[in-house]
Amino acid sequence: MYAQMVKTAGTGVKKPKDMTAEEKAFQAKIDRNEKIEPKDWMPDDYRATLIRQIGQHAHSEIVGQLPEGNWLTRAPTLERKAILLAKVQDEAGHGLYLYSACETLGVSRDELTEMLLNGKMKYSSIFNYPTLNWADMGAVGWLVDGAAIMNQVPLQRTSYGPYSRAMVRICKEESFHQRQGYAIMMKMAAGTADQKRMAQDALDRLWFPSLMMFGPSNKESVHSEQSMAWRIKINTNDELRQKFVDQTVPQIEFLGLTCPDKDIKWNEEKGGYDYTDPDWSEFFAVLKGNGPCNKDRLAARNAAWKNGAWVRDAMLAHARKKAARKAVAA
Ligand code: 3HC
Numbered sequence: 001m002y003a004q005m006v007k008t009a010g011t012g013v014k015k016p017k018d019m020t021a022e023e024k025a026f027q028a029k030i031d032r033n034e035k036i037e038p039k040d041w042m043p044d045d046y047r048a049t050l051i052r053q054i055g056q057h058a059h060s061e062i063v064g065q066l067p068e069g070n071w072l073t074r075a076p077t078l079e080r081k082a083i084l085l086a087k088v089q090d091e092a093g094h095g096l097y098l099y100s101a102c103e104t105l106g107v108s109r110d111e112l113t114e115m116l117l118n119g120k121m122k123y124s125s126i127f128n129y130p131t132l133n134w135a136d137m138g139a140v141g142w143l144v145d146g147a148a149i150m151n152q153v154p155l156q157r158t159s160y161g162p163y164s165r166a167m168v169r170i171c172k173e174e175s176f177h178q179r180q181g182y183a184i185m186m187k188m189a190a191g192t193a194d195q196k197r198m199a200q201d202a203l204d205r206l207w208f209p210s211l212m213m214f215g216p217s218n219k220e221s222v223h224s225e226q227s228m229a230w231r232i233k234i235n236t237n238d239e240l241r242q243k244f245v246d247q248t249v250p251q252i253e254f255l256g257l258t259c260p261d262k263d264i265k266w267n268e269e270k271g272g273y274d275y276t277d278p279d280w281s282e283f284f285a286v287l288k289g290n291g292p293c294n295k296d297r298l299a300a301r302n303a304a305w306k307n308g309a310w311v312r313d314a315m316l317a318h319a320r321k322k323a324a325r326k327a328v329a330a
Contacts, residue, residue, distance in 0.1 A: 013229045030231050035161040038104035046230055049223065050160055051105050051112075052121070053232060058098035059116045059123035063297050065091045067131040068140060076134060083180050084137060090173045097170065101162040117302050125283060128291030129209050132202075135188050135195075139202035141181015143210040143248070149174045150244045151214060154234035182251065189255040200257050207260040208278040214241040216280065246272045 016024060023043055029036065036042055065088050072088065075081035099109045115121040126144050131137065149171060156167045188199040215221055215237040227233040245264075252259050261276045285291065 013226050027229075030159050033231075035164065036159050037161045045226070046232070047105050049227060049230070049232055050163065051102055051107050053227070054098055054102040054105075054163055055107070055112045055115070056122050056124075058095050058102060058112065059121060060127065061091045061095035061098060063123040063127045063301060064144075066297055066300055067127060067129070068137060070131055071134065071137050074134070075137075080184075087141070087177050087180060090177065094170045094173070097166040101160075101166045104162045113305065117298070117305060119289065119298065122287065123297075124213055125286045125291065126209050126213050127297060128286050128293045129206065130293055132205075133198055135184070135198035135202035136206070138181050138184030138188060138199065139206045141177050141179075142185050142251070143181070143203075143206050144213070145174050145177035145181060146248065147210045147213040147244050149178055150240050150247070154240075157231070157234055159231035185255055189257055196256075199255070203252065203257055204260045211241055211244070211275075211278045212283045212286075214238075214244065216283065217277065220280070242272050245275045249273055
């Protein structure tokens with residue numbers, strides 16, 4: 001099974017007749033579009049689903065720094081380096097807001113980190129693909145952050161207060177990330193023949209993995225039904241994937257590049273593109289730990305945690321000393 005055993009998986013949505021009075025009142029609050037706050041009563045499965053989703057999201061922001069961090073020292077100009085550095089720092093900030101939102105549900109950041117490091121919790125599949133050249137910085141910003149925004153803008157209206165508020169700031173910053181990526185692509189696509197080839201190559205490698213970011217097809221998505229009933233998710237995976245394709249194909253055309261999906265075709269009747277699904281067997285293999293960079297990514301995070309132990313110890317010792325001094329003074 002590729003999904004964590006959070007209880008909602010595959011069990012269907014509870015019918016009102018099977019709900020307790022507390023559960024009915026909770027669902028009514030969600031249906032009235034009211035926010036759920038940390039001290040409010042919530043079903044255990046709602047809490048577990050949020051911890052799973054927000055935790056995975058936080059891990060994605062942190063692991064997502066690795067493919068781009070790889071290019072900070074090799075950015076072609078000082079300006080590009082400063083912009084990329086700001087973006088990578090933003091991702092660290094996003095991780096922090098999301099870990100904080102998750103902590104309001106009663107799980108500590110250390111516990112979440114441990115579950116990432118021992119492979120019990122996931123992070124986005126996309127970060128298990130390598131970034132091979134500078135054009136990939138353009139394609140990552142444009143496609144990966146572009147897909148992330150498509151998914152995260154609706155999450156500003158998610159039912160859990162701390163998560164929805166964290167998403168407001170994150171979305172503003174992701175929008176800058178998407179533009180910086182597209183700006184790199186515009187420059188490269190309008191550059192020399194070699195630069196244009198690099199831009200096309202980056203698009204070719206990252207197109208289908210970007211489509212995978214939205215999760216499996218609706219029929220394979222085990223959590224969507226319950227998560228949508230609880231307004232943890234606002235849209236289905238396929239709805240968001242379609243919107244992303246519809247938004248991105250004209251951007252590819254504007255760059256003068258070719259869509260890697262040879263069968264892409266505008267469908268007048270549905271008002272969107274017909275597109276080829278990614279190879280789902282590859283997606284599930286990546287989720288199981290068998291993508292091109294899974295082992296490297298986890299090794300890098302494990303090393304960062306181990307090498308940072310003395311910093312955490314020093315900060316805790318400093319906080320203890322400060323508290324003791326304050327107590328004496330009082
Ligand atoms: N990568 C890794 N795992 C994925 C995945 C992906 N792209 N898509 C789905 N999965 C996993 C799910 O987590 C679930 O496994 P689990 O039970 O072990 O958690 C399983 O596949 C089944 O999928 P479902 O569709 O049933 O799962 P969800 O209802 O949780 O939907 C989701 C998946 C759409 C990714 C949803 O969790 C979501 O909207 N998450 C919040 C957004 C997020 O995490 N974004 C990360 C993007 S990267 C990013 O933001 C960094 C930025 O800098 C670019």
